[in-house]
Amino acid sequence: MIVYGPVPSRRLGQSIGINNIPPKTCSYSCIYCQLGKTDKMQIKRQEFYKPEVIFNEAKLKMEQLKNQNKHADYFSFVPDGEPTLDINLGYEIDMLKQFGIKIAVITNASLLWMESVKNDLMKADWVSVSIDATDNDTWHKIDRPHGALNNKDILNGIIEFSKMYKGTLVTETMLVDGINDDEDCIKYISKQLSLINPSKAYLLVPTRPPAENNVQRAAKDRVLSAYKIIKDMSGTDVECITGDEKEEGFFFTEAVADDLLSIASVHPVREEIVDELLKKRNADKAVINQLVKEGKLLEFSYEGKKFYRKNIKNI
Ligand code: SF4
Structure with missing residues (x-):
């Protein structure tokens, strides 16, 4: 995408x-x-x-x-x-x-x-x-x-x-x-x-x-x-x-996984933002866990917060 x-x-x-x-x-x-x-x-x-x-x-x-x-x-x-x-x-x-x-x-x-x-x-x-x-x-x-x-x-x-x-x-x-x-x-x-x-x-x-x-x-x-x-x-x-991105206004289509991978390729996304977005779209955290399991999404810690980033070596 x-x-x-x-x-x-x-x-x-x-x-x-x-x-x-x-x-x-x-x-x-x-x-x-x-x-x-x-x-x-x-x-x-x-x-x-x-x-x-x-x-x-x-x-x-x-x-x-x-x-x-x-x-x-x-x-x-x-x-x-x-x-x-x-x-x-x-x-x-x-x-x-x-x-x-x-x-x-x-x-x-x-x-x-x-x-x-x-x-x-x-x-x-x-x-x-x-x-x-x-x-x-x-x-x-x-x-x-x-x-x-x-x-x-x-x-x-x-x-x-x-x-x-x-x-x-x-x-x-x-x-x-x-x-x-x-x-x-x-x-x-x-x-x-x-x-x-x-x-x-x-x-x-x-x-x-x-x-x-x-x-x-x-x-x-x-x-x-x-x-x-x-x-x-x-x-x-x-x-x-110097702050973090606002979470309001992110736009997810039905293809939650595709959109997340697309956004996370350019902007690593904080865990709480992902959670909030999934909630708004009535989607389950299992979508994210599956992407991590498949190696498409990487988990990172930075300054005590968890982030997700697309694994650009696995697309
Ligand atoms: S290395 Fe990364 S931050 Fe630096 S110019 Fe290239 S894409 Fe931008």
Whole structure:
């Protein structure tokens, strides 16, 4: 399933996810990635799925929503890897626009030095670019980029894109304890933000099980300090996202198992949210237990809470 949800998004309301990249195909292997380590590291753009297949799934999803009197605010490209690796991204955005819903893309920005990527993203209504660090050492430590990528080219690509782009551009910075939460690193990021002038800079912390066990969220005082430094130095509107997702608004079709696997592939889901959703759909926990037994769903503990994540090695 490429099209899933809608899921409640903290920034985009009810968001229909478009998973246009196969599991863990990415140009980065971020230490905090909630999908685990990157299996297929690449920077070459290619076709992964036929755009028509994505369009047809989106059409079906829209029909389901209509029948259930539900609505969606966005189609969001937020896949199991880096969405701009999809060479058809621009064409897919054009096709999805027919449904009259805004389009969002959440990208790590690593390919924004390519003209074709800039042109594709120009078509979206809302674009989020990651800026976890601007100095070379920290960038390597936290994002573990593909060897052919150049940090300066990426940072310049983001600046160029920001000058051309007419939609809503936001940035996101994942703050990891002891890696990119020190004052110097945040000041470098602030300088870059003052050149980009985003609508908003989001500061996040890992709230779901990360790729590396020793990765911890930045402490509250560090997040607060980063908030102040960025606001003061760059004049950017800053928002911190440090809580867990809201459970209201998740949308499950009758195929509870399929929907859960689809959502859990991109967002590990907390146990109590799964329980609540099953209750709403009059479904039994046996569905989940069976998926775990079959190895399709993995159980994880993070910060004392149980999570479920799709086993991308068993699909
Ligand atoms: S967090 Fe995003 S950019 Fe980083 S490895 Fe995971 S999918 Fe790639």
